[in-house]
Amino acid sequence: xxxxxxxxxxxxxxxxxxxxxxxxxxxxxxxxxxxxxxxxxxxxxxxxxxxxxxxxxxxxxxxxxxxxxxxxxxxxxxxxxxxxxxxxxxxxxxxxxxxxxxxxxxxxxxxxxxxxxxxxxxxxxxxxxxxxxxxxxxxxxxxxxxxxxxxxxxxxxxxxxxxxxxxxxxxxxxxxxxxx
Amino acid sequence: xxxxxxxxxxxxxxxxxxxxxxxxxxxxxxxxxxxxxxxxxxxxxxxxxxxxxxxxxxxxxxxxxxxxxxxxxxxxxxxxxxxxxxxxxxxxxxxxxxxxxxxxxxxxxxxxxxxxxxxxxxxxxxxxxxxxxxxxxxxxxxxxxxxxxxxxxxxxxxxxxxxxxxxxxxxxxxxxxxxxxxxxxxxxxxxxxxxxxxxxxxxxxxxxxxxxxxxxxxxxxxxxxxxxxxxxxxxxxxxxxxxxxxxxx
Numbered sequence: 001x002x003x004x005x006x007x008x009x010x011x012x013x014x015x016x017x018x019x020x021x022x023x024x025x026x027x028x029x030x031x032x033x034x035x036x037x038x039x040x041x042x043x044x045x046x047x048x049x050x051x052x053x054x055x056x057x058x059x060x061x062x063x064x065x066x067x068x069x070x071x072x073x074x075x076x077x078x079x080x081x082x083x084x085x086x087x088x089x090x091x092x093x094x095x096x097x098x099x100x101x102x103x104x105x106x107x108x109x110x111x112x113x114x115x116x117x118x119x120x121x122x123x124x125x126x127x128x129x130x131x132x133x134x135x136x137x138x139x140x141x142x143x144x145x146x147x148x149x150x151x152x153x154x155x156x157x158x159x160x161x162x163x164x165x166x167x168x169x170x171x172x173x174x175x176x177x178x179x180x
Numbered sequence: 181x182x183x184x185x186x187x188x189x190x191x192x193x194x195x196x197x198x199x200x201x202x203x204x205x206x207x208x209x210x211x212x213x214x215x216x217x218x219x220x221x222x223x224x225x226x227x228x229x230x231x232x233x234x235x236x237x238x239x240x241x242x243x244x245x246x247x248x249x250x251x252x253x254x255x256x257x258x259x260x261x262x263x264x265x266x267x268x269x270x271x272x273x274x275x276x277x278x279x280x281x282x283x284x285x286x287x288x289x290x291x292x293x294x295x296x297x298x299x300x301x302x303x304x305x306x307x308x309x310x311x312x313x314x315x316x317x318x319x320x321x322x323x324x325x326x327x328x329x330x331x332x333x334x335x336x337x338x339x340x341x342x343x344x345x346x347x348x349x350x351x352x353x354x355x356x357x358x359x360x361x362x363x364x365x366x367x368x369x370x371x372x373x374x375x376x377x378x379x380x381x382x383x384x385x386x387x388x389x390x391x392x393x394x395x396x397x398x399x400x401x402x403x404x405x406x407x408x409x410x411x412x413x414x415x416x417x418x419x420x421x422x423x424x425x426x427x428x429x
Contacts, residue, residue: 016252016302016305018249018252018253021248021249022245022249025244025245025248025249026245029240029244029245029248030238030240031233031237033238033240033244034235034236034237034238035232035235037235037238038235038236039235043241046240047240047241047244047247050240051244051247051248051251054248054251055251055252055313058252059309059310059313062306063393070226070229072229073225073229073230074229076229076232077225077228077229079232080229080232084196100193100194100196100225101342102342102395105221105222105225106222106225106226118230118233119233119237121233122230122231122233122234123233123234138234140192140195140197141195141228141231141234142235144196145197146196146197146198146199147192147197147198147199148199150197165192165197166188169191169227172191172227172231173191173227176227176230
């Protein structure tokens with residue numbers, strides 16, 4: 001199933017139909033597991049967090065309007081937040097980005113971001129970054145580090161980290177333009 | 181910061197890579213309903229989400245799908261039973277209406293009652309699922325009200341920045357005819373007006389459960405309150421609060 005064809009699945013989730021949950025997992029399960037596993041690096045923990053992710057989607061589905069939004073972006077954001085929250089909690093750190101997974105953030109968008117060739121588009125875009133820029137993006141996305149935490153981790157001045165991050169995001173914006 | 185300055189921070193905000201003060205500054209800016217920045221942050225959220233594709237693809241264990249679906253399946257027998265009951269009732273009522281034309285009006289009324297009951301049960305089930313989910317969150321904060329007061333009501337409130345507010349009240353008399361209870365989120369900011377947070381009724385037994393499933397700015401909230409308002413609710417409180425639970429956050 002294409003991710004853009006999710007309206008029926010979300011309709012089923014709103015009706016609390018477990019079969020719709022099965023379809024949602026069919027569509028996103030592998031992607032969600034891959035993302036969470038990349039972040040937590042533990043298969044047992046990844047399984048728990050995948051279940052937690054889908055339960056959260058199940059409980060919030062009535063507030064999501066797939067015909068006007070990007071289901072995949074919402075699903076992936078919820079998944080990442082579960083994993084980053086676990087990772088940061090394990091390290092005794094707090095996390096401030098929960099509000100950004102609200103379904104309202106993923107509606108009234110121009111198009112579904114994630115298309116059939118999105119994986120190769122993103123990988124190509126990441127390859128355009130130099131090692132330092134890619135490192136900053138990966139520390140932000142897969143580890144949930146703030147810029148000052150990255151500076152502490154790498155021993156680089158905060159201004160340098162900000163420069164790398166700004167350049168990396170500008171490149172990603174350009175390379176992924178047209179996907180949004 | 182101006183919108184122009186904030187624009188440079190949209191993606192870092194979406195990634196959660198900003199320091200707390202900058203993050204809160206954007207939160208506060210968005211709370212003022214800036215359409216330009218709201219749209220920018222949404223686009224940034226898409227870019228951030230797309231980075232998931234840079235994770236190496238890993239095949240999940242086959243058992244995981246069963247586990248995920250099973251986690252929501254316990255409700256299925258009840259739902260299936262309700263649908264079956266409704267369908268059976270509808271079939272019986274329809275046949276009876278055909279056979280007994282004179283009784284059709286009465287049977288249609290019964291069918292409507294079954295539909296209404298079904299809808300109420302579903303809504304109640306959803307309410308309890310949302311309520312339990314909120315209570316189970318490790319970072320949900322619990323507030324107590326009325327404990328030291330000699331008069332009712334008494335109860336507890338759970339608040340969570342994403343899942344909103346859950347109110348459980350006891351000894352709250354059923355609202356009189358033409359009236360309804362309205363919950364309010366009272367901001368800390370001087371001069372800011374309380375924000376409506378939904379209408380609810382109390383049962384004849386004096387018990388009430390109310391969920392307001394909207395994101396909540398905990399740091400900016402002074403209290404959760406409840407007033408008695410005209411049926412249909414009011415944009416601002418028009419009576420003295422019956423319940424006040426200081427957020428203390």
